[in-house]
Amino acid sequence: MMETIVKFTGFTYLPDFVRVLFKGMPSVFRYRHQLVFCWLVLMQMILTGPRTLKGLSQMAPSHIAEWHFRRLLAAGYWSLNILLSWFAEGAIKSFPEPEDKVVYVAGDGSKKDKRGKKNPAAQKGKTSEMHAYFFGIKFVLLMVQWDVYRIPVDFRIVLPKGDPDYKTENELFREMLKGFKPPSWAKVVIVTADAAFASKDNMQLIKQLDQADPERRWGFVFAIARTWNMEDGKSLSNLVKHIPLKTFQRTWIPRLVDNKGRKTFWVFRKRTRLRHIGDVTIVLSKKGRNVGPKKTKILVTNLVELTARQVISVYQRRWSIEILFRELKSGLGLGEHQVTKNLDRIEKSIGIAIIAYLVLIRARKKDICAGRSWSIFQLKSNFTNHLVCNQFEHTMQWKFNKLMKAA
Secondary structure (H helix, E strand, O other), X not given: OOOOOOOOOOOOOOOHHHHHHHOOOOOOOOOOHHHHHHHHHHHHHHOOOOOOHHHHHOOOOOOOOHHHHHHHHHOOOOOHHHHHHHHHHHHHHXXXXXXXXXXXXXXXXXXXXXXXXXXXXXXXXXOOOOOOOEEEEEEEEEEEEEOOEEEEEEEEEEOOOOOOOOOOHHHHHHHHHHXXXXXXXXXXXXXXXXXXXXXXHHHHHHHHHHHHOOOOEEEEEEEOOOOOEEOOOOEHXXXXXXXXXXXXXXXXXXXXXXXXXXXXXXXXXXXXXXXXXXXXXXXXXXXXXXXXXXXXXXXXXXXXXXXXXXXXXXXXXXXXXXXXXXXXXXXXXXXXXXXXXOHHHHHHHHHHHHHHHHHHHHHOHHHOOOOOOOOHHHHHHHHHHHHHHHHXXXXXXHHHHHHHHHO
């Protein structure tokens, strides 16, 4: 009995369950660029290894070549921001809204290592004083989060300081925050970030957004540097150094997912007024009662009704953006396209990876359950298996129909 062995050599068509993910997409493309865009996003979602444009084109159909991808990224007429906003809005609507109607917005910066010096966005720098120098692209990302869902909604590239269009990370963060539209169901929006984004202008902007939005309340929970002064002139550094140990109280918070285990902290809460900010709640947090001032984290929030435990629980959610960075870089090849000399191409190259993330979580939303941990790597594996099986069935059906016609 003869067995028919079919060798998988690549994809030949877009199945219906893939086409529906792009249905209703804004009409920003000309010619065949919309089809090329769909294939570029699809290849970004499923392939592993180096995601260069040449590597992505090898598994695409024969009528989609590497130069098609390059022309798409080089075309300056289409807007990445319109597409990114549309895909982000679709991803947010795909998941159930929380019962408390609270949405968390996290912002943070990261970098992607590069070697080519002709890249206009590449620069030499440090992520912190304790880290070594790197050469690559720096960017700032904005993420929406609730329950276990993490959804990127916007990003900005940080240009080298010598560039005439250079803006600081905090300025780019404010740009994204101004353009962010919360979900219609959200009644409270809480912005959280580490101490690098705890600037006076950022806090003032969130307070302005709160005053300008009658439908919902805006607040922030930031880690803050101890160099800040209170309105009476006393510094937060002195508060941390001289507060008695007996004033700290023990508390705990559940882990972000699965509710398995808990984290214990020693906290101190104080209502005060910060210079240029106004009424806030300061929370001092450390992992042991006798831990010294240097390892004490200072959190600040304008939501003065929150308890110390609630403030720490909100700040814990910022860790989701670190998971998102790892998933975008390792799982979806963010920044691996070999595009240089033009900033618009570089932005679109990074944006393609983020859009691929948004499409993938929509395609496998049944694998993301509330209260349970999930990984983009598992979603990618499940989606790829589904896609390859569908292609085998399509190929076998096509060969069967060909044989029937020949008979």
